[in-house]
Amino acid sequence: MSAIASDFQKNTSNPISQNRVRRSTVLRVGKSLAAITIASLLCLGLQRFVSNQLGNEAFATGYTLLAVVMALSMLGVRKRLPSVNLGSVTIWQTTHHYLGLFCLIAYCSHAGILANGWLESTLAALFWTILLTGFMSWYINRSSPRLLRAAGQAILRSDIPEARIAVAEQAYQIALTAAGSSNAFVIADFYQATLSKFFTGPRSLWYRILPTGKHRRDLQYQLGELTRYLDENGIELQRKMMSLIQRRDDLDFQSAIHNRIRFFATIHTVLLGAFIVFTAGHVVAAHMYSSHW
Amino acid sequence: MPTLGMLCHCAQSNASDSFAIKQNQNMSASITAIERPVRWDHPFDREMLSKDVAHLLSYPPFSKLDPKLFSASGSLEMILQHDARIVRYEPGDVIVREGDYGNSAFIVLRGNVRAFLVSLWQRQSATQAGPAHGIFSKLLASFKRKANEPMDDKLVQASNPTNEQRKNRGRNSQSSHVTAPAPSIETVDGRSRIFLQDLQAILHDFQSEPLEPGQIFGEMAAITRTPHRFSVVADSPCIVVEIRWQGLRLLRKDPQFRAYIDDRYRQSGLEMHLRETKIFRFLDDDTIQKVVKATKLDSYGELEWFADYKSLKGVDSNQRIQAEPLIASEGTPANDLFLIRAGFARLSFEHGNGHQTTAYLGSGQMFGLDELADSFRQPTVRALPYQQSLRALGFVDLLRIPRQIVLETLLPKVRKSELPPTILNPRYDLGGSVVPDFERNDRRSTLETPLVEFLVDQRLINGRRTMLIDLDRCTGCDECVKACASTHQGTPRFIRSGPQYGSLMFTHACMHCTDPVCMIGCPTGAIHRNPDSGVIDINPNTCIGCKTCSESCPYENIVMQQLKDDRGNAVIDASSKLPILQASKCDLCQSLPTGPACQNACPHAALFRLDTSSTQPLQEWLERKVA
Structure with missing residues (x-):
């Protein structure tokens, strides 16, 4: 016990090892x-x-x-x-x-x-x-590894299109659920007017060159503004939709970074x-x- | 993956081979039809005849087995014919070498063999040279790297043993100038033979026990999928029957044989483990025997633990910990010293509403020594209870030595400097209750707790060559995957994803585990551990695509792939027209002089392999990274 426990009790900021490195x-x-x-x-x-x-x-x-x-x-x-x-x-x-x-x-x-x-x-x-x-x-x-890490769970570049489809499908299901509720239909309306394009369409060329979180923040802000029309179930749906927006943006961000790496290398x-x-x-x-x- | 060329070679080498290809002329040009491989297509020894089997059945323990307990499709005769072989050894031949991984059990039929209870060879750590630093050292190291570098400590000849080692070589060691035996290798009938020259001198210098006809050995390593702990050498011309693990497993269906094996396993395992425990190296034979008599060998959990692990994978961690077999509970009297023989155990203590893991223990480590040493130092003070709980992770085999024996017989013969330090801030006081300010004193030990818990919960503690990717360096360029694919006929043997902890990704690549549960159910022995390198490998010629290994692997690191010939055509079963599948997993690029291609191909030094069965390599890596 003591051998392994002591391994972990070693402080990683050991001054001797730091000086050596x-x-x-x-x-x-x-x-x-x-x-x-x-x-x-x-x-x-x-x-x-x-x-x-x-x-x-x-x-x-x-x-x-x-x-x-x-x-x-x-x-x-x-x-x-x-x-x-x-x-x-x-x-x-x-x-x-x-x-x-x-x-x-x-x-x-x-x-x-x-x-x-x-x-x-x-x-x-x-x-x-x-x-x-x-x-x-x-x-x-x-610099990219740290940017990629900041964008949620690492995902294979080849798996990103599939993951996007899965996210879009989940968003569609939430919108369908919201459409059937009298106290959450605004989410369905917002989905149809704005989010549908975000989830199913490609991102802009500018985003692919210099990806930023501006569009995601705008969408989340607009979705957040709908809170006053929602009941408890609606807020839960809104929360799920928020996280899907974040997930989709993370996927797009990771894709843009991967493409940037490949572009310059090529x-x-x-x-x-x-x-x-x-x-x-x-x-x-x-x-x-x-x-x- | 076998190619058509390889399969054709099989067909040419043996016309009766049922694995032979029957190229179906009517089939489309893009499909190759073969007969689906089945079990026992490749017997252990093709020269094993019916009369040999009949001869074997007249010898104990086979003569005592009940043939009615075996099915018609797997009769006792068939098992012996396909999973056993009779081998003749000459005096000095090494039958079993300590440190090599065991896949078979051996039974002496005729002649005498001797088991060396002390180590014949000194172990040298593979990492003794230390990691290379700097571009030039790395460059030199990368060129020097050998493909078949053993994962375990290398057995090397000890030309200059220390005094301590000489003393430890047992009662036969009379001379102070004992040198380790030099093993020689030669090939006889296409089989490598390792033998010791000047056997009589070795028998004089090193303690050994005779094994007589009818006795079994090597079964412990085969059952527990661990390295042999001793060497066995032929003392006279002898005949030995070797039963591979697949046959041994079937023979264990007979309750008498099973009891016989289990009894042997317990008796010999116990003594051997005590002799190998470092702090007890000064114990004399009488003391060892006394301890052996008082010691119990307990097993917790199931050998096939992966089923339970998979079923509990999504469950809350507290529930999972509660489901683990409790070996010793914190706060209870420290009545025993536990020595872990095989498997892993979790060390934890109650923390808030759950249990906090502090470490995991593997083979050779102890639990309870801190508390008992405390009592040994202060015999007049009331004894401290266990400070932490010990739980079985999967299957654990451990020795339980009673407190009285430890205090009166063992600890007096242990060097004071090797005893653990006094427990200054006990978690549980002398009455067994929680000391209130304990957490404040022990805060440093919680620093790495999430990582330890992650390793334990994901059972990554089983990995000997765990592939890790540092996500702070990985750009996702896939050079590793491309290199793997290009060295394995276009199909990569790992997936560049897996569980993540911080910036560390533990990828879905074979970890070449300490306890490779994937090997348990393989009916043909296709998945096996290379005795020399310790790498878990799949023999494509004997894999029948039964998926047992793939379904057993708790880490999803073995995938079933469709067999293709060397032109890339799909291979199907001629009769059912269904695709032929084969198990595929990382083979650590054993056949390449470069070692793992993935690791060499990473331009950012993001991919590396570590032994996660011990915390030290990971801790050292983290220290280097932090600094």
């Missing part, structure tokens, strides 16, 4: 910064070295950038090989993040911030968009593919029109 976090961040700094210095050193050797530094930085981009795209390959012992995807993803940061340095040393010419401008536009969507994906992946991946194709063209063009390596 704080140290390890500082160490981890320090290591990451050091790795990025070393990589950047190497990049600059390579540039300087090639320049001193009277070589074409654009080729050195360009091929460095190409290598990094190819390494970045390997994450997608790793994900498609789950049964091959290549290390966990978490490690690959973390490496992808660091390489992404290094890629920014490599790109700036190669092309600067802006570029001239249609091919180079396209490449620049693609690069900055990929970088932006990458950052967005990273941020969304960090755009990021597709544009990376396009970037590699355009880069290949750029490499060929560079070799064709440059007489000096």
